[in-house]
Amino acid sequence: MTTSPLPGALAMVDIPGPVLDPETAAHLRRYGVTAVCLFGKNVESAAQLRTLCADLRAVLGEDALIAIDHEGGAITRPTFWPYAPSAMALGAADDAALTQDVHAALARQLRSVGINWNFTPVLDVNVDASNPVISERAFGNTPALVSRHGRASLAGHARAGVAACVKHFPGHGDTHLDSHYSLQRVSKTREQLDALELAPFRDLLPHTPAVMTAHIIFDAIDPELPATLSRPVLTGLLRGEWDYEGVIVTDSMGMKAIDDHYGRGEAAVLALKAGADMVMALGRREVQVETLEAVAAALDGDLDPAAVQASVERLRTLARQTPAHADLSLNPEDDAALMALGWERGLSVYRDPQPPAPGSRLLLVCERYAYRENVSERGVDADTVAHDLGTLYDVQLHAYDTADDLDWPALRRQADDEGRTLVLVTTGRHRHPALAGLTPDLHVALYNPYAALLVDAPAVITGGFRPGARAALLAWLRSPHAAGPRPVFAPG
Missing domain, CATH: 3.20.20.300 (Glycoside hydrolase, family 3, N-terminal domain)
Incomplete structure (x- = not known):
């Protein structure tokens, strides 16, 4: 029995x-x-x-x-x-x-x-x-x-x-x-x-x-x-x-x-x-x-x-x-270079984006704090993005709490008046409707790749916000063609 x-x-x-x-x-x-x-x-x-x-x-x-x-x-x-x-x-x-x-x-x-x-x-x-x-x-x-x-x-x-x-x-x-x-x-x-x-x-x-x-x-x-x-x-x-x-x-x-x-x-x-x-x-x-x-x-x-x-x-x-x-013989740190290579190889482009010249002036528009969404961890905050980009550019940060707050015409005028490249970095899991039709000079999609379909601009898409993704982004900004042609984001 x-x-x-x-x-x-x-x-x-x-x-x-x-x-x-x-x-x-x-x-x-x-x-x-x-x-x-x-x-x-x-x-x-x-x-x-x-x-x-x-x-x-x-x-x-x-x-x-x-x-x-x-x-x-x-x-x-x-x-x-x-x-x-x-x-x-x-x-x-x-x-x-x-x-x-x-x-x-x-x-x-x-x-x-x-x-x-x-x-x-x-x-x-x-x-x-x-x-x-x-x-x-x-x-x-x-x-x-x-x-x-x-x-x-x-x-x-x-x-x-x-x-x-x-x-x-x-x-x-x-x-x-x-x-x-x-x-x-x-x-x-x-x-x-x-x-x-x-x-x-x-x-x-x-x-x-x-x-x-x-x-x-x-x-x-x-x-x-x-x-x-x-x-x-x-x-x-x-x-x-x-x-x-x-x-x-x-x-x-x-x-x-x-x-x-x-x-x-x-x-x-x-x-x-x-x-x-x-x-x-x-x-x-x-x-x-x-x-x-x-x-x-x-x-x-x-x-x-x-x-x-x-x-x-x-x-x-x-x-x-x-x-x-x-298994105590395994050391995950041994795979750090492999993970970095994966992020670098996976960075893709949409609408042929061109990076600003190193040392140029940027007006960075980014959500102040990206909140955690159910199963996923929260994205990166605006200060971190500004710090990363600040290693290459003269960055002025405009942090917003929700995309509904954005006065895009005013930001466009500010960038033009100050001779800055207007860069939008999206860091949230979801695509906010207020992003639709925005026209930065460059869009960086650090989380949801499909944000590139809302924003009316050339985009670089990292597939994520983790440190390896952001390092791959900086490498592309320094030398966009160093690793050969980038994969082209194909949303279908």
């Missing part, structure tokens, strides 16, 4: 801080939790993170899954390792070997502290310029480009001994809403989905150890339920039609696309019935308990024991293929 597992075998939780306190450890043991997702709140230093992972493994067991979103670009929780280029920067460089090397380095960073599951690569095809959550997290806007670099990312992770996880299945690229805040619907035909959204996922399944679901309704497959809760999507399509045998994990069940429409516990059970192996029960302790108790009740009733056992075995296999043991 097979004994039902504890509910924590099918749920991933998060923990409150940078140490594993006794109360949290008891909570994990009580429910038999074997998987934890780490966030910025859990990260202080490499030594601290290594200790935390060891403490977690002691509680979770040898089949522990310790996960994190470590995509590169804006989605990077640790601040003490060399920052990897964003997916879109790597897609712009379009060198699959470089992408494989960079993502192997990302995986080595994690392995050096004992994290064994990385929630990347993003296989969303970003075809909506107003997409508020994917943007530079995608390799690009064509299935072929996304597949090429997704394959390289998976190979890099496998090479470095860390489990990867593709996301957000069946695709979050053609959406104008963020599932952190609302439930989105995609009404394309199945043929259209096969040709675009689904193509990278299907192409890379043989190399994919795990798939993360999207909280989006796809009318052509299941017009009633979001993919995370949909048996036609997870079991019918992914398991049945495509014969996928790897792990299926949900995105966070605390996102409003799920939480505002379904009870937390009910949604977790629906996801497991749909075919998910593990639900992401993130958030306050009480909502974790609500989810775990609902799963416990379902294990004694609604859930098929054979399906549950198959899920447990898939998760155990994943953990044993890439154990959560820190």
Whole structure:
């Protein structure tokens, strides 16, 4: 007779801080939790993170899954390792070997502290310029480009001994809403989905150890339920039609696309019935308990024991293929030059921008403070941008709090009267409508690449705001043709 597992075998939780306190450890043991997702709140230093992972493994067991979103670009929780280029920067460089090397380095960073599951690569095809959550997290806007670099990312992770996880299945690229805040619907035909959204996922399944679901309704497959809760999507399509045998994990069940429409516990059970192996029960302790108790009740009733056992075995296999043991021989600093090369190769141009001559006078217009937006870290502030550009130019900074505040005609007159080149630097995750039609002499898109489509000016696009991106920008400003022709930003 097979004994039902504890509910924590099918749920991933998060923990409150940078140490594993006794109360949290008891909570994990009580429910038999074997998987934890780490966030910025859990990260202080490499030594601290290594200790935390060891403490977690002691509680979770040898089949522990310790996960994190470590995509590169804006989605990077640790601040003490060399920052990897964003997916879109790597897609712009379009060198699959470089992408494989960079993502192997990302995986080595994690392995050096004992994290064994990385929630990347993003296989969303970003075809909506107003997409508020994917943007530079995608390799690009064509299935072929996304597949090429997704394959390289998976190979890099496998090479470095860390489990990867593709996301957000069946695709979050053609959406104008963020599932952190609302439930989105995609009404394309199945043929259209096969040709675009689904193509990278299907192409890379043989190399994919795990798939993360999207909280989006796809009318052509299941017009009633979001993919995370949909048996036609997870079991019918992914398991049945495509014969996928790897792990299926949900995105966070605390996102409003799920939480505002379904009870937390009910949604977790629906996801497991749909075919998910593990639900992401993130958030306050009480909502974790609500989810775990609902799963416990379902294990004694609604859930098929054979399906549950198959899920447990898939998760155990994943953990044993890439154990959560820190490799002390790895030094992430060894990859600093590689990361810098990725940022430099990924810098792209739009409408043939020409840099101001070094030593010339600039009127720099930049948002004073870029705020953090849900899953992404906050961008760079205006003073930092001014300091960077001040190493090359005589910079006068005009910092604004919101783009609605800008008096563009007055700024244009000021620049002309003072003999300054008018430079707009955008540093936010979202494209502000008030940027539409602005006419600087040069636009620098330091975060969302698609801001270049709003601003009516030549642009240089870094694919991110991290130090490596800004160093690549300065190198281009000094000598725009030193590295040969730049990739041209092609929004589609």
